[in-house]
Amino acid sequence: MVGNPISEANPIREALKGGRFSYFVELVASAKTTEEKLQEMAAELAQVPGLIAAGVTSYAGGSAGHDPIRIAELVKEKGLTPNVHLTCVNHTRQELIDSLLKLNGMGVENVFAISGDYPLKTGDAQPEADYDVDSVQLVELINEMRQQGLPFQISVAVSPFKYTEADCVYQYLKLEKKIAAGADFAITQLGYDVKKFRELKRYLDERGLKTPVFGNVYVLAAGAAKKFAKAEPPGCWVSPELLEIVTEEAKAADKGLAARLERAAKTAAVLRGLGFAGAYIGGTHSADHIRTIIRRSEEIAENWEEYAEEITYGEKGGFYFYDSPRPAPKPREFAQKLMDIIEPANTPAPLRSVLKGVLGWVDHHPSAAHALERAEYAFKVSAFGCQACGNCVLGEMEYVCPMTCPKSMRNGPCGGTHNGQCEVFPDRACIWVRVYDHAKSANRVEDLKTYIPPRNRALQGTSSYINYYLDRDYRPGHPPPLVQIAPAPAPVAK
Ligand code: SF4
Structure with a gap:
């Protein structure tokens, strides 16, 4: 450009x-x-x-x-x-x-x-x-x-x-x-x-x-x-x-x-x-x-x-980063521990290449690929509210699906939260509170600073496992450039 x-x-x-x-x-x-x-x-x-x-x-x-x-x-x-x-x-x-x-x-x-x-x-x-x-x-x-x-x-x-x-x-x-x-x-x-x-x-x-x-x-x-x-x-x-x-x-x-x-x-x-x-x-x-x-x-x-001193109208009993006590982290749930084991990013290298070969074969057989996508969806929809984006970042988001955020955010809450409640649906907890709580339980709060790229929308309705092992999805460490555009217009005459 x-x-x-x-x-x-x-x-x-x-x-x-x-x-x-x-x-x-x-x-x-x-x-x-x-x-x-x-x-x-x-x-x-x-x-x-x-x-x-x-x-x-x-x-x-x-x-x-x-x-x-x-x-x-x-x-x-x-x-x-x-x-x-x-x-x-x-x-x-x-x-x-x-x-x-x-x-x-x-x-x-x-x-x-x-x-x-x-x-x-x-x-x-x-x-x-x-x-x-x-x-x-x-x-x-x-x-x-x-x-x-x-x-x-x-x-x-x-x-x-x-x-x-x-x-x-x-x-x-x-x-x-x-x-x-x-x-x-x-x-x-x-x-x-x-x-x-x-x-x-x-x-x-x-x-x-x-x-x-x-x-x-x-x-x-x-x-x-x-x-x-x-x-x-x-x-x-x-x-x-x-x-x-x-x-x-x-x-x-x-x-x-x-x-x-x-x-x-x-x-x-x-x-x-x-x-x-x-x-x-x-x-x-x-x-x-x-x-x-x-x-x-x-x-x-x-x-x-x-x-x-005059301008200190905070919330009574509200949290202050340097002063407030922080409750101990909640114990990790069984489901989170299990997901840590089956999370694709944690797959050992030898198994990874086997899976790549197997999923490459599945990918060339549309009915097998569809069956895998449906099985993945059936599991994830009940466990995480999955919407089959095909571009899974559950591992980076402490097993909370970003698509359950009304704004589909992948990098943290918007500024609209109020006392842990969602801006769009104030009667619901913001999903990012769970992300934070899970990360705190796993001692991984610092990991939440990892940049997550936008999803590859062309993958909607496909198996995220196939996409991951065949490197089609957009994830941390594998983001595409966001800008692929022609030269900019000529400068404005001053
Ligand atoms: S990130 Fe995508 S694939 Fe993963 S659970 Fe959410 S909608 Fe499903």
């Missing part, structure tokens, strides 16, 4: 290089706001000193909204640097590649690679959604394009605001996977708990990970707080204590505006004091509000420690 040199300076890249604390604003590209209005907001925001970029959302809260690429184009025209949210919701890997090529053609380098919220229910009906790749695989894909010459800068999400052991530890493991896959910087989900911001920073520092992190600073009004208190949209949460305070503030003549801007400024000051790369401001599109937050946070920057 031929690289497209982008001649304009990238303010995000420059700020990160210079180690300068900086500010983003989140521009929600909701269908409720017209393109003209978004463009008008972008023009005003572009004039705010210290603001380096706008995150342009996609599928925020599960609603498709405007095409973020189109909005990024409009934002850029107004002189504001877009950081485009690229979600995996209902996009094939080829469509993602096409979007990235389009962004490159427009001279947009900054991409926020996320799984994306699951589409909202229409009435009582749960829509079907397809996630061809997950967020870690998306980072891998963009990184491959970068290695072929396209100068993308990749940001990723992380939420330290998880208050159960499995949710919290897995968020950090997954962040490490994203960094290993090529992430340049991270942005936290929203939360109001400085103890958690500290925890994330310490986690990275202790591992020598220098990846810059922007902390989310959401300007919290009473209406939003009410929704967040119910964990809506997924990944957002506000404690009952903070909800009460914000509700009280809303009774003031200004409906709590001054108080919420002050809280946002204090949070930004604390983030700066903790060594974060910047503040990612959401909850307002007003250039005046952003100006006030930036000015005030710079004024009080030196006193940040004073405010740190």
Whole structure:
């Protein structure tokens, strides 16, 4: 692939290089706001000193909204640097590649690679959604394009605001996977708990990970707080204590505006004091509000420690990585021990070559291959909820099938879990809690950092054993390149 040199300076890249604390604003590209209005907001925001970029959302809260690429184009025209949210919701890997090529053609380098919220229910009906790749695989894909010459800068999400052991530890493991896959910087989900911001920073520092992190600073009004208190949209949460305070503030003549801007400024000051790369401001599109937050946070920057205690609205009794006791691992179940023995990756070399020969023969006899696939499925559907993907990673996922995750993730939970419950089906436990518990029992938590590539979809309905021994499946250590595309379009004339 031929690289497209982008001649304009990238303010995000420059700020990160210079180690300068900086500010983003989140521009929600909701269908409720017209393109003209978004463009008008972008023009005003572009004039705010210290603001380096706008995150342009996609599928925020599960609603498709405007095409973020189109909005990024409009934002850029107004002189504001877009950081485009690229979600995996209902996009094939080829469509993602096409979007990235389009962004490159427009001279947009900054991409926020996320799984994306699951589409909202229409009435009582749960829509079907397809996630061809997950967020870690998306980072891998963009990184491959970068290695072929396209100068993308990749940001990723992380939420330290998880208050159960499995949710919290897995968020950090997954962040490490994203960094290993090529992430340049991270942005936290929203939360109001400085103890958690500290925890994330310490986690990275202790591992020598220098990846810059922007902390989310959401300007919290009473209406939003009410929704967040119910964990809506997924990944957002506000404690009952903070909800009460914000509700009280809303009774003031200004409906709590001054108080919420002050809280946002204090949070930004604390983030700066903790060594974060910047503040990612959401909850307002007003250039005046952003100006006030930036000015005030710079004024009080030196006193940040004073405010740190104030902004600690965590979950009572919730899990903290460095402070909370961890229950002893559960004893391993018989089924897990048995699976360790029959797991193809554990097959001794001599038996492996015998099996390769036998399964090669089976593969050439369609009725035998079909019978094997059916027998495999019959066993795995009852034991694991198998969906015959033909590309089995049970061994890498502690004998939990990834296809039982509504987003078919293969590299860890999305950011939508709440106290171990699934974003899509809140009455169900997130499957990744079981993955974590099993790994903990087997003393293999570190192994969960292994990158798992997306499945080879052409193998649906075939025997994963045949595919494994004949090297057709995509698995750790055997991933195909994700990008096999033609040269990029010509650079945009500047
Ligand atoms: S990973 Fe694929 S083959 Fe393995 S149990 Fe799940 S659906 Fe079946």
